[in-house]
Amino acid sequence: MAAPPPKLNPAQKALLKLGLRRDIDLALHLPLRYEDETRITRLADAREGETVQIEALVTHSEVTLHGRRQLVVTVDDGSDTCQLRFFSFYPSHQKTLAVGARLRVRGEVKGGFLGRQMLHPVFKLAGGDLPTALTPVYPSVAGLPQAYLRRAVLGGLQRAPLSETLPPGCPPYNSEYLNKTGLQRNYSLREALSFLHHPAPNVSLTALEDRSHPAWQRLKAEELLAQQLSQLQAKRERDRLQAPPLAALPGAGLRQGLLGALPFALTAAQQRVGQEIAADLALPIPMNRLLQGDVGSGKTVVAALAACTAIDAGWQCALMAPTEILADQHFRKLVGWLEPLLAPLGKCVAWLTGSQKTKQRREMLERIASGEAALVVGTHAVIQEKVVFQNLALALIDEQHRFGVAQRLALRSKLVDGALEPHLLMMTATPIPRTLAMSYYADLDVSTIDELPPGRTPIVTKVINDARRDEVIERIRAQIDEGRQIYWVCPLIEESEALDLVNATQTHADLSEALPGVLVGLLHSRMAVAEKKAVMGLFTDGVMGVLVSTTVIEVGVDVPNASLMVIEHAERFGLSQLHQLRGRVGRGAAASACVLLYSTGDAPRLGEIARARLRAMAETNDGFEIARRDLEIRGPGEFLGARQSGAPLLRFADLETDSELLEWARELAPQMLDRYPALAEQHVLRWLGGKAEYLKA
Structure with missing residues (x-):
């Protein structure tokens, strides 16, 4: 019988919680900041507000009970005296801080009525040589003291295999950057890590903090290369898989029938993207394409044409949406377009959600299994085990960032013939900035609908203080008199003590009172599905x-008659979410507006990030420009949505400032995979461990 695994102490458990399992993980766990313990400052020379290290003798130590219990210690370094105050302390502290002890103390010097003070400084008994490098302060969790973490990281750094994985003679990763900045030295990986864990005291703290130092450049270059290699590996692996080539069967004409039945002509962008997708579907390798387009650019009709291609070839198609409201919207639209064309063929569009009645659900499952349902539209219910397709060949995922990696993998496993993969078309109305497409979506082919259908009216966006709420309600009344409809969006459902926000329920009551004779509806996520549908x-x-x-x-949600969108507490929303919400209006010919109501609460003015978001919304309706600014404001994290649980976010590189390093990595990755596959494998394993598996989704 195998021996039970050894029990871990709390600090070891805390290391695992931080994801520090391998020696290389410890070596790559870099400091948040540094403390300078390399020099002693005389108290007489220390300026108020400066953080310094002193060496001094304890001349007085007592626990006082005036007001709050505290330990007060007086120290003298021969040039001046200073009081150390501790509001939280242990008996061991009192023992170390006894009268007569000689200490090294580090903290911020404050002035005051009682002379110089330090609140909760770091201290230890004096003795031994001063350190020759800055002391690292690492990201940590509860139960993991810095001293333990420093020892663990140092051990990991000494043991980690840090041999060079960059191929011989590869283009220098940072020569162009270094020439610009005047920092000429290239670092090996081991040198770079050793330096960043223990930098010399004379190094520029600015270069460390803004990560422009050449040691940082080395790390960022390696990280970006690992990411590009893993993306390219995933793409090449998928290209070796087989998928059904979707060529129309003799007599099939669903695609042409749909084009003829549509009450509008496709834009040039829709036609181009449709051709890109059709070309992919005709190949015997699985399509893995991201379809991006601004709100209202017409992605659904492009998806419908792709579905027609699959059905014309004798296969089934599934469309998965993140919410029942969105799935229902797609279902109604697709039924309207396709049902008249499918009915003569004995086929139908099936509807599948978690809230269906048992009888209706059983009926839909039978239609899917028999192949009668040529197209299946639904929520995540589409990927549940009981759903068996006769021959699924194309999976369409709308708002793909709202689905997890496991869900996408489950959808891919639905083909009856295990040797074949379904084609995958993912859609997003949150355009992907170029640097993001080059990095996190480098394993996908990206199609872009970059024009809006004719007849869409530009939306005027106004940023208004909540104090002018009554004026906004007057504007609503005028719009209703003209026969228009209005959305009013709130961030919360119920009153919250933590956030003093006007909730949807209260707003509904207020507007119902302020607008007599007008039907005011309420919609939120906690309502029953039937109730939501009715509203x-x-x-x-x-x-x-x-x-x-x-x-x-x-x-x-698509209501062409809605011409005014009011977003309450707009300062609480993300930029892409504000843009998505704004896109619910301006879908018809009527002039449309979006009012961003903001509140500063007790603060004199809005925070910098909130101001930047609202300014961007007022200045542009272009989703691609919005996406670029969003990336600038908050980084790549939320853009990736559920891909965060797959492709690891970049820890060190920054997509905006390190675009040159990203270009270098993109250029080197295919060469390295072709000519140095063993080094490429070693490099990816070092940086990503097993996480690269997620890219297969």
Whole structure:
């Protein structure tokens, strides 16, 4: 019988919690900041507000009970005296801080009525040589003291295999950058890591903090290369898989039938993207394409044409959306377009969600299994085990960032013939900035719909203080008199003590009172599905004048008669979410507006990030420009959505400032995979461990 695994102490458990399992993980766990313990400063020379290290003798030590219990210690370094105050302390502290002890103390010097003070400084008994390098302060968790973490990291750094994985003669990763900055020295990986864990005291702290130092450049270059290699490996592995080539069977004409039945002509961008997708579907390797387009650019009709291609070839197609409201919207639209064309063929569009009644669900499952359902539209219910397709060949995922890696993998496993993979088309209305497409989506082919259909009116965006709320309600009344409809979006459903926000329920009551004779509806995520559908139906049919909602209407809802969007506490929303919400209006010919109501609360003005978001919304309607600014404001994290649980976020490199290093990595990755596959494998394993597996989704 195998011996049980050894028990871990709390600090070892804390290391695992930080993801520090391998020696290389410890070596790559870099400091948050540094403390300078390499020099002693005389108290008489220390300026107020400066953090210094002193060496001094304890002349007085007592626990006082005036007001709050505290340990007060007086020290003298021969040039001046200073009081050390501790509001939290242990008996061991009192023992170390006894009268007569000689200490090294590091803390911020404060002035005051009682003379110089340090609150909760770091201290230890004096003795031994001063360090020759800055002392690292690492990111940590509860139960993991810095001293333990420093020893663990140092051990990991000494043991980690850090041999060079960059191929001989590869283009220098940072020569161009270094020439610009005047920092000429290239570092090996071991030198770079040793330096960053223990930098010399004379190094520029600015170069360390903004990560422009050449040691940082080496790390960022290696990290970007690992990411590019893993993306390229995933793409090449997928290209070795087989998928059904989707060529139309004799007599099939669903695609042409749909084009002839549409009440509008496709834009040039839709035609181009449709051809890119059709070319992919004709190949015997699985398509893995991301379709991006601004709100209202017409991605659904492109997806419908792709579905027709699969059905014309005798296969099934599935479309998965993140919410029932969005899935229902797609279902209605696709049924309207396709049902008249499918019915003569004995085929139908099936609908599958978690809230269906048992009888209806059983009926849909039978239609899917028999192949009668040529197209299946639904939520994550589409990928549940009981759903068996007769021959699924194409999976369409709308708002793909809202789905996890495991969900996408489950959808790919639905083909009856295990030797074949389904084609995958993912859609997003959050355009991907170029640097993001080059890095996190480098394993995908990206199609872009970069024009809006004709007839869409530009949306005027106004940023208004909440104090002018009554004026906004007057504007609503005028819009209703003209026969228009209005969305009013709130960030919360119920009152919260933590956030003093006006909730959807209260707003619904206030607007109902302020607008007598107008039907004001309420929609939020905690309502029953049938109730949500009923409310949405009244609004879609034009019976309801105002819809008060939480962000459940963020994507997909299409009511051309709605011409005004009010977003309450707009300062609380992300930029891409604000843009998505704004896209619910301006879908018809009427002039449309979006009002961003903001509140500063007790603060004199909005925070810098909130101001930047609202300014961007007021200045542009272009989703690609919005996406670029969003990346600038908050980094790549939220853009990736569920891909975060797959491709690891970059820890060191920054997509905006390190675009040159990204270009270098993109250029080197294919050469390295072709000519030095063993080094490439070693490099990816070092940086990503097993995480690269997620890219297969």
